[in-house]
Amino acid sequence: MNLKELSHQIQKKCSFLCVGLDTAIDKIPDFLKKEEDAVLQFNKKIIDATHHHCVAYKINTAFYEAGGSKGWDILKKTFDYIPNTIFKIADAKRGDIGNTAKQYAKAFFQWLGADAVTLSPYMGEDSIKPFLEYPGKWAILLGLTSNPGSKDFQLLKIENEYLFEKVIKISSQWGTAENTMYVVGATKPEHLALIRKIIPEHFLLVPGVGEQGGDLEKVMSAGKNSHGGLLINISRGIIYAGSGADFAEKAGEKAQEYRIQMERFL
Amino acid sequence: MNLKELSHQIQKKCSFLCVGLDTAIDKIPDFLKKEEDAVLQFNKKIIDATHHHCVAYKINTAFYEAGGSKGWDILKKTFDYIPNTIFKIADAKRGDIGNTAKQYAKAFFQWLGADAVTLSPYMGEDSIKPFLEYPGKWAILLGLTSNPGSKDFQLLKIENEYLFEKVIKISSQWGTAENTMYVVGATKPEHLALIRKIIPEHFLLVPGVGEQGGDLEKVMSAGKNSHGGLLINISRGIIYAGSGADFAEKAGEKAQEYRIQMERFL
Numbered sequence: 310m311n312l313k314e315l316s317h318q319i320q321k322k323c324s325f326l327c328v329g330l331d332t333a334i335d336k337i338p339d340f341l342k343k344e345e346d347a348v349l350q351f352n353k354k355i356i357d358a359t360h361h362h363c364v365a366y367k368i369n370t371a372f373y374e375a376g377g378s379k380g381w382d383i384l385k386k387t388f389d390y391i392p393n394t395i396f397k398i399a400d401a402k403r404g405d406i407g408n409t410a411k412q413y414a415k416a417f418f419q420w421l422g423a424d425a426v427t428l429s430p431y432m433g434e435d436s437i438k439p440f441l442e443y444p445g446k447w448a449i450l451l452g453l454t455s456n457p458g459s460k461d462f463q464l465l466k467i468e469n470e471y472l473f474e475k476v477i478k479i480s481s482q483w484g485t486a487e488n489t490m491y492v493v494g495a496t497k498p499e500h501l502a503l504i505r506k507i508i509p510e511h512f513l514l515v516p517g518v519g520e521q522g523g524d525l526e527k528v529m530s531a532g533k534n535s536h537g538g539l540l541i542n543i544s545r546g547i548i549y550a551g552s553g554a555d556f557a558e559k560a561g562e563k564a565q566e567y568r569i570q571m572e573r574f575l
Numbered sequence: 576m577n578l579k580e581l582s583h584q585i586q587k588k589c590s591f592l593c594v595g596l597d598t599a600i601d602k603i604p605d606f607l608k609k610e611e612d613a614v615l616q617f618n619k620k621i622i623d624a625t626h627h628h629c630v631a632y633k634i635n636t637a638f639y640e641a642g643g644s645k646g647w648d649i650l651k652k653t654f655d656y657i658p659n660t661i662f663k664i665a666d667a668k669r670g671d672i673g674n675t676a677k678q679y680a681k682a683f684f685q686w687l688g689a690d691a692v693t694l695s696p697y698m699g700e701d702s703i704k705p706f707l708e709y710p711g712k713w714a715i716l717l718g719l720t721s722n723p724g725s726k727d728f729q730l731l732k733i734e735n736e737y738l739f740e741k742v743i744k745i746s747s748q749w750g751t752a753e754n755t756m757y758v759v760g761a762t763k764p765e766h767l768a769l770i771r772k773i774i775p776e777h778f779l780l781v782p783g784v785g786e787q788g789g790d791l792e793k794v795m796s797a798g799k800n801s802h803g804g805l806l807i808n809i810s811r812g813i814i815y816a817g818s819g820a821d822f823a824e825k826a827g828e829k830a831q832e833y834r835i836q837m838e839r840f841l
Contacts, residue, residue: 433724458699
């Protein structure tokens with residue numbers, strides 16, 4: 310999905326919402342756990358209930374890899390189930406040398422059919438370039454993450470700049486705002502504004518609203534641009550909104566609530 | 576496999592050799608390509624021919640992920656085929672927030688049965704800690720990589736120190752020399768000596784000898800310590816040494832050659 314199509318979907322749905330399918334088997338409703346392919350059944354019902362309210366799904370590969378090759382099979386079936394009008398993100402945070410990066414690009418863009426994959430930029434340009442060679446596909450680079458450990462290195466100062474600023478300045482030269490996005494945690498809205506100055510045109514994928522404490526309004530105000538420019542990810546706050554037979558309905562309601570909060574910023 | 580057992584294997588085999596199973600379907604001998612599970616057949620024959628000469632195998636997950644869930648199945652079967660006296664590394668370069676890191680640890684240590692997994696430390700302490708909670712298992716953190724892109728960020732200077740030095744100093748406090756190793760590329764032996772001063776006790780996993788131009792003697796001189804302290808990875812230079820019916824024999828001969836070169840440093 311290219312920039313124009315993604316912006317169009319945001320305008321059409323009045324939504325910046327990305328639903329995170331970080332589905333853990335121990336967190337899904339008890340009555341579903343007995344089912345064959347319980348995680349896939351759960352994901353399908355969540356997708357059915359939420360896809361009118363969101364413009365993207367972010368699927369965290371770790372939760373599927375923990376189930377081994379069977380988990381990968383569920384990952385693939387989940388991707389296949391998502392309507393093609395919705396932007397599909399493999400949240401994989403890969404990063405390796407050029408010839409290995411080519412294999413990862415093949416895995417996520419060709420085999421899995423993702424529109425985008427999250428990547429760690431610390432191994433440098435040759436670790437990212439192979440992902441930029443697929444038309445209509447995106448590399449989403451770690452800019453500033455939302456976790457406590459982000460302070461360990463990303464907030465180191467280098468000649469009056471944070472390391473994350475240097476990383477964004479340098480890596481944004483490798484591609485364009487039409488094939489590169491950045492992960493920027495919602496837990497640090499003051500830094501989000503700083504990042505928006507460095508890359509006014511790029512889309513930002515923003516995790517950390519909800520469970521991790523990020524403030525939606527602050528994120529919207531600091532991050533929005535003329536294309537939309539934001540994908541706001543909410544995972545646990547939506548997919549685990551209910552735990553009974555009506556879990557999907559509850560998830561749909563939560564997704565709608567978030568969408569309505571976002572709508573007025575358009 | 577703990578530190579004592581790994582050191583023992585190095586002494587017993589007089590070898591620091593790690594064979595990299597970065598098996599790409601288009602690089603295996605033509606006569607094998609027609610076989611069902613061609614990559615697995617290839618890996619098994621390579622393991623049969625090389626396991627007397629090496630102390631570790633490093634399996635690059637990207638090459639298996641490119642084959643989707645079937646690729647993950649081959650990855651698992653390859654791990655299962657490796658004798659238990661040999662150290663098994665999942666070269667996955669993962670790195671994500673704490674609750675996701677737990678899922679990755681489950682994938683690589685529990686499902687796959689790896690002794691160690693390579694990790695990117697840039698998301699900080701909470702992204703690494705879950706891997707350090709498994710007795711006898713190891714986190715192998717990216718220290719300084721061997722690729723051209725390593726200069727983009729790893730060689731940035733912060734107050735007279737390289738970023739990679741800061742990363743190693745800080746992250747080596749999260750665990751110990753009994754559960755943490757570092758990836759240090761062979762293409763930069765002068766930096767390897769610098770790293771050895773910061774972490775005299777830790778094992779270093781060293782890629783980049785052979786195809787990428789690293790010099791084995793320089794690496795051995797700068798990197799060895801009293802436990803052994805080195806796992807020298809060679810991938811393409813061994814596994815693709817031959818392309819005919821005798822490919823495994825050729826790989827075995829190459830592995831033996833490298834082992835003999837290493838032996839005199841013990």
